[in-house]
Amino acid sequence: MLDLFATHDAQRDAQDNIRTLTERLHYLNHQYYQNDVSEVTDQEFDQLLRELQALEKQYPEYALPNSPTQRVGGTITKQFPTQEHRFPMLSLANTYSETDLREFDERVQKGLEGAEYQYVCELKFDGVAMSLRYEHGQLTQGVTRGDGTRGDVVTSNVRTIKTLPLHLREDAERAAPADFEVRGEIFMPLNVFNDLNAEREQNGEALLANPRNAASGTLKLQDSAQVAARRLRFYAYSFLSTGRHFPTHSAALQALKRWGLPVSDTWRLCGTIDEVLAFIHEWDKKRFELPVATDGIVIKIDDLRQQELLGYTAKSPRWAIAYKYPAEAGRTRLNEIIYQVGRTGAVTPVALLDPVPLAGTVVKRASVHNANQIAALDLRLGDLVFVEKGGEIIPKITGVDLSARPADAVPIVYPTACPAxxxxxVRPEGEAHFRCPNERGCAPQLKSKLEHYVSRKALNIDGLGAETVGRFFDLGLVRDAADLYDLPRRRDELVNLERLGEKSVQRMFAGLDASKEVPFDRVLFGLGIRYVGETVAEKLAAHYRSIDPILNASVEELAAVPEVGGVIAESVTAWAQDAANRELVERLKAAGVQMQLTGEAPQPLSDRLNGLTFVLSGVFEQHSREELEQVIVRNGGKVTGSISKKLSYLVAGDKMGPAKREKATALNVPIIGETDLLAMVTDGGL
Incomplete structure (x- = not known):
């Protein structure tokens, strides 16, 4: 009996000690990462953490859900599930122009009908947008932005971020709601990024392009211990919950910080657009002193009721805008031009440079785009060239320092044959790129088509990334997308390949099976037809509902589909007339890949617009362009992309280009506005 009591007392003591150590370590983390206060040495902190780990190992039933020990990682996630966002993660409208900001301010004034308002200006940190959920003060979920509607659940990786509270601090001024979300940016500090690239360079690995890509890739690692080693950080910039908890955005930011969430101190309230512009100018150079990459300023209306009044377009809020800083430029030496062959056969020159620091990264390669640019810049090997990063991401050569041109600079001769x-x-008339026409036998083209098919935005086949399909191609196992579905017949051969094995092969086969349920529009995009991007694939799929009518449509019929037009229609028709492409489609059908949309097509609302065709141009006040297209189509009309004598109406929005207006006027095509269109359908079509 005494032993029983002793055991019970030991368990109770262990539970109390676990709780005490957990609270102590959370407090020390907050002091160190939020207040820059080191109350104990690193050695003392590590000792406390080891004590907690030992107790949790001995008494796992008493470990708290958000224990500080989770920050060191150790969770292995084979596949990240996806989840729909409770509140959509919309993107912001972007601009590089101060004139656009003043026009934005004028629209705000108009929308608020003269009421007073303030802006909150925040630095736009260059990382990965993240939605965090807190329930009863505990971090319960982390979900990536994804497509804005659904994202990946990466909670185990998010927990490793040491600046992020796993449980919230109590606040006497305002208690945190029982259930809310925090939006923010996960980023990789510049020093961590530079250290990581230095290590990769020593190991002969490919360098990471920029801190944003590095942060994104880190969050997709399956081993959370590796994520912890990457030392990611987080800044909160938004609070979301049902009901109204704060009068202003700035009040929400202040509360988030009191609850222990990391909020950058760089934000500022501005009473006028002139103050906003002063804030932008202040941080133009000052931002490079920060330990994190930034690419602009986000401007938001502070009052939350005013935000609701201004509302949203289909893609972004009307009460916020992002100003992007112009690209930073540098000067360095051009050593060599290499030529890369892309999926469509385009041969793209890439410049190899002396390393140059630019916008927080070291640039060694830059795009030269095409032969026209080489000729226009009169580039020569050995030149000192000016390099800038477009959007501070992709380096490109913008000019030559002719005053420093060496006497032995070598003119660049563009190749006449495919380097692969x-x-x-060949160079098609009107195009800037030279192309390799050998699309059936040029290895980089074939390999790139496979990589495109398995990519995230297309079929997104788990276990078959770009590196794996490239390896299979090199080994002669696959040559086109349909060959992927024959891989299960070669199981014995695959499991014996280096770095694969039974588990990897099983995962790959499961990914191939799952890809047979991918919607038709993404399959159409995955086929890699030139000019058929995500949006065009969606439009074609919605219009024709299955692959066969697309393959059999004429150029004129395809061109009449919204967002398509003549150039895309000709490309689709040429692809469809190729017997090898039709055979590929049939083989994919036989494999079970979705070649038609499921579910019912949207039902027409009326026939009021029968026989009428419309072109939509510009930005509309009440609805997005896509919504207005649906109004037209569901009321019997057609939307096209080009103006001709047969066009019934040009629907003009704000910022419509003058060329379309002039052409419509010359052809006597009536020009109407959004309200005129909606008046043509008595119920507004929505």
């Missing part, structure tokens, strides 16, 4: 397969290059 030797086929003579």
């Amino acid at each position: 397969c030797g086929t003579p290059l």
Whole structure:
């Protein structure tokens, strides 16, 4: 009996000690990362953490859900599930122009009908947008932005971020709601990024392009211990919950900080657009002193009721805008030009440079785009060239320092044959790129088509990334997308390949099975038809509902589909007339890949617009362009992309280009506005 009591007392003591150590370590973390206060040495902190780990190992039933020990990682996630966002993560409208900001301010004035308002200006940190959920003060979920509607659940990786509270601090001024979300940016500090690239360079690995890509890739790692080693950080910039908890955005930011969430101190309230512009100018150079990459300023209306009044377009809020800083430029030496062959056969020159620091990264390569740019810049090997990062992401050469041109600078001669397969290059009339026409036998083209098919925005086949399909191609196992579905027949061969094994092969086969349920529009995008991007694939799929009518449509019929037009229609028709492409489609059908949309097509609302065709141009006040297209189509009309004599109406929005207006006027095509269109359908069509 005494032993029983002793055991019970030991368990109770262990539970109390676990709770005490957990609270102590959370407090020390907050002091160190939020207040820059070190109350104990690193050695003392590590000792406390080891004590907690030992107790949790001995008494796992008493470990708290958000224990500080989770920050060191150790969770292995084979596949990240996806989840729909309770509150959509919309993107912001972007601008590089101060004139656009003043026009934005004028629209705000108009929308608020003369009421007083203030802006909150925040630095736009260059990382990965993240939605965090807190329930009863505990961090319960982390979800990536994804497509804005659904994202990946990466909670185990998010928990490793040491600046992020796993449980909230109590606040006497305002208690945190029982259930709310925090939006913010997960980023990789510049020093961590530079250290990581230095390590990769020593190991002969490919360098990471920029801190944002590095942070994104880190969050997709399956081992949370590796994520913890990357030392990611987080800044909160938004509070979301049902009901109204704060009068202003700035009040919400202050509360988030009191609850222990990291909020950058760089934000500021501005009473006028002139103050906003002063804030932008202040941080133009000052931002490079920060330990994190930034690419602009986000401007938001502070009053939350005013935000609701201004509302949203289909893609972004009307009460916020992002100003992007112009690209930073540097000067360095051009050493060599290499030529890369892309998925469509385009041969793209890439410049190899002396390393130059630019916008927080070291640039060694830059795009030269095409032969026209080489000629226009009169580039020569050995030149000192000016390099800038477009959007501070992709470096490009913008000019040559002719005053410093060496006497032995070598003119660049563009190749006449494909650097990969030797086929003579062609240059279609009106195009800037030379192309390799050997699309059936040029290895980089074939490999890139496979990589595109399995990519995230297309079929997104788990276990078959770009590196794996590239390896299979090199080994002669696959040559086109349909070959992927024959891989299960080669199981014995695959499991014996280095770095694969039974588990990897099983995962790959499961990914192939799952890809057979991917919607038709993404399959159409995955086929890699030139000019058919995500939006065009969605439009074609919605219009035709299955692959066969697309393959059999004429150029004129395809061009009449909204967002398509003549150039895309000709490309689709040429692709469809190729017997090898039709055979590929049939093989994919036989494999079970979705070649038609499921579910019912949207039902028409009326026939009021029968026989009428419309072109939509510009930005509209009440609805997005996509919504207005649906109004037209569901009331019997057609939307096209080009103006001709047969056009019934040009629907003009704000900022419509003058060329379309002039052409419509010359052809006597009536020009109407959004309200005129909606008046043509008595119920507004929505």
